[in-house]
Amino acid sequence: MTEDHDDRQMNEFGFETRSIHAGAAPDPATGARNTPIYQTTSYVFDDVDHAASLFNLQTFGFIYSRLTNPTVAVLEERVASLEGGRAACAAGSGHAAQFLAFFSLLSPGDEFLVSKNLYGGSITQLGVSFKRLGWNAIFVDGTDPENFRRAMTPGCKAIFLEPLANPGGVVIDVETVAAIAHEAGIPLICDNTMATPYLWQPIQWGADIVIHSTTKFLSGHGTSMGGVVVESGKFDWNQNDKFPTMTQPDPAYHGLTFYETFGDFGFTMKARAVALRDFGPAMAPMNAFMTITGIETLPLRMDRHVANAQKVAEFLEDHPAVDWVSYAGLSSSPYRDLAEKYLPKGAGSVFTFGLKGGFDAGVRFVEACQLLSHLANVGDTRSLILHPASTTHRQLTDDQREAAGAGPEVMRISVGLETADDIIRDLDQALCA
């Protein structure tokens, strides 16, 4: 810290300033102003004692890039700042980040509640693959928060949901669900990928852990896989005996007790020093660099994403080939009130609409698009189109597909940053094909 340090604390800086600066001081060694890509696997120790201190987590510093890397660390601090969190741990993908979070919380035999309105890949990860590890997801219809209370069991260790869900244009009442989670003494985990912290900061509404697939809007240009887990620093892991992974000596770390030792960033330390260390899904420095660069323009991009999405949604709603549009920014949306409360800057740019012609019309339509790209991603500068029933949600049962808002007639669009009229023109010709 220097004498010329400005005494304002970070939270007094605006969101745009933090999007550009949080975590990224000039490089101490060279003065490089932009964040260098530290493309290295490992870091020299000063001496044996320094090495021992680092391995024991007694000092801060770098050992090996599976654990920490200076470029990745900038991304972690930046997302933590933008979400209003205390600390963050990055991973190689959004799915890897979800794994780190759940591994740090759950033991075999534990249960957790999950909102059904989720990205299809998460339904499979949480509902099928996690089950093999003994982590049992209980799916509920999260559009009525009371369903979480009804489904609560004594063995429940967390509630997981997407506040703005992929793909359905569904908005969950996070404040009410957070209160239900806290009544049960468990954390609320939000996958905030679809809204981004620019549109919605779930920690402000009571979420305890926020997860991102940074692959989407944060990196923003369709270049780089990544994920991050953010902790609020506000959850008291000692309030009951449900979280031995945080409050009991950890045999994977010589009997260290993470909550006692690291306090309000103990969960992040645990996710990194145990889950990331032992399972290894680290983020590449290059991907961190691309994502940091993307985040610098997040506020500008999101403003344009939501403006374009609003125009496209209104166009589709009036189109004769379209049966319905599920975008929370439309006055026809049942989530309009929740969107006004939680998403005043706009309801994101990923939503669904239904074609009157059903499954076959869906297949014809995606194949006829010339400007929109037919692919399985969202949150790119480019507009993207997908028929979930034949792709991302293909492995689900009919019931699961319906519940996730991905029936046979459903199309998912991720509205990009092209000229709105060009997007609309391409949709129009494809709908008429």
Next chain:
Amino acid sequence: MPPLTYPDTLILRILNETTTIAMAGASANWVRPSNFAMKYLQQKGFRVIPVNPGSAGDLIHGETTYARLADIPDRFEMVDIFRNSDAAGAIVDEAIGIAPEKGIKFIWMQLGVRNDEAAARAEAAGLIVIMDRCPKIEFGRLHHELGWAGVNTGVISSKRPRLRL
């Protein structure tokens, strides 16, 4: 209880004006948080003197352990309390009694340790009190190290950081 907030400039001033710390509740067991903090602060150039009646006379990280603050022969600016909030009261009172003689200026209570009555007594005696914070974490935060572990340091600056390694 309302959350405690301390300006970064105050925390920095305390860390800059401290050379020697008496650590009440320092443990010889290396997995204990106090042992971590002691080793880290030593590496950053502080002298840390352990205080723990159960280990009096033993060496921890090369320093002799004393049973009580008053037994320490040298002067120290800070008392860092690694005991529970109730036990902190008696340590604060002991520190107030010997403050002029030992040069004590700062009382620091660790993460999770808070005793508002004891803090009021110390402040009335002219001492500066920090509660529910860890000097290791604060040092790391304000010297750009904590961000290496993904922690939101709250620091924004366009100046090249001067690391204190």
